[in-house]
Amino acid sequence: MKAGIYSIFLGADELNTQQRILVQYGIDGAPPQTTLSTGTIGNEEILFAKGVGTIAYYIQNRFFLNRGTQTGTTPIMRNGILKFLKIPNKRDIFDLTIDVEETYKARRAKVSTEDILLEIGSLAKSRIQLPFKYGKIATRLVLVDEAPGQEFDEELPNTQLEQDRSGLVSIRLMEMLSN
Numbered sequence: 001m002k003a004g005i006y007s008i009f010l011g012a013d014e015l016n017t018q019q020r021i022l023v024q025y026g027i028d029g030a031p032p033q034t035t036l037s038t039g040t041i042g043n044e045e046i047l048f049a050k051g052v053g054t055i056a057y058y059i060q061n062r063f064f065l066n067r068g069t070q071t072g073t074t075p076i077m078r079n080g081i082l083k084f085l086k087i088p089n090k091r092d093i094f095d096l097t098i099d100v101e102e103t104y105k106a107r108r109a110k111v112s113t114e115d116i117l118l119e120i121g122s123l124a125k126s127r128i129q130l131p132f133k134y135g136k137i138a139t140r141l142v143l144v145d146e147a148p149g150q151e152f153d154e155e156l157p158n159t160q161l162e163q164d165r166s167g168l169v170s171i172r173l174m175e176m177l178s179n
Contacts, residue, residue, distance in 0.1 A: 003086040006053040008046050008061065010039045011078035018068035019075045027056035045083075091175040094134065094142070098169045120144075120169055132173055142173040 005027075012021055021039040023046055026032040037046040048054045059082070065075045098120065104113045111119075123130065129141040 001086060002055050002057055003084045004053045005048055005056055005059055005082065005084045006051065007048060007083045008036065009044070009079070009081040009083065010046055011043050011081070012039060013042060013076040013078065014073050015040050015042050015075050018070050019073065020066055020068070021075050021077055022064040022066060023080075024062045024064070026060045026062075027054065028058065030060075032060045032062035092140070093145075093175075094132070094173040096171050096173065098171065100167055100169060117169065120171065124171065129176065132175075140175045142175050145172040145174045 008023060010021060010023060015021065017040055019040075023036045023039060024032045025034055025036055036048065039046065061080060061082070063077055063080060065077060067074045100113050100116050103116050104111075107116075123144040127143065129143055131139050132142040133139045
């Protein structure tokens with residue numbers, strides 16, 4: 001599965017114009033010979049394609065520590081943290097509208113409408129795949145992509161949230177492919 005690769009955060013000490021760290025990379029099996037940057041300022045974020053990023057199945061990094069003509073000290077590399085975004089391909093998308101009041105009635109008042117809204121919100125934030133069955137469609141694993149127009153925050157001050165809310169909530173479910 002491809003990913004968008006956006007930056008490497010280089011954590012280092014003892015860097016200057018003489019002492020530096022050369023950051024190189026190779027993608028999808030290529031040797032790490034493409035120079036991304038020469039780190040000279042210590043803790044910095046080095047961008048791929050000026051922050052637009054690059055797409056790859058996998059990446060190999062190489063870091064060369066160069067002390068230049070200075071003696072007695074050497075660059076110290078603390079870490080190299082890769083920032084990327086891996087998004088599976090979408091197969092099917094289901095846009096649904098949930099009637100909170102009807103859901104409340106179907107559950108025979110075992111939970112409040114507020115609890116139903118909070119449950120929908122937590123599913124939208126969870127980023128885990130859930131089983132989904134609708135009509136004659138076979139059960140599929142889906143992600144809850146969004147809950148537009150709703151704010152699901154359990155830490156809001158006690159105002160109108162203490163009253164049960166109702167209405168319609170729109171959500172999008174996405175079936176994902178692994179490749």
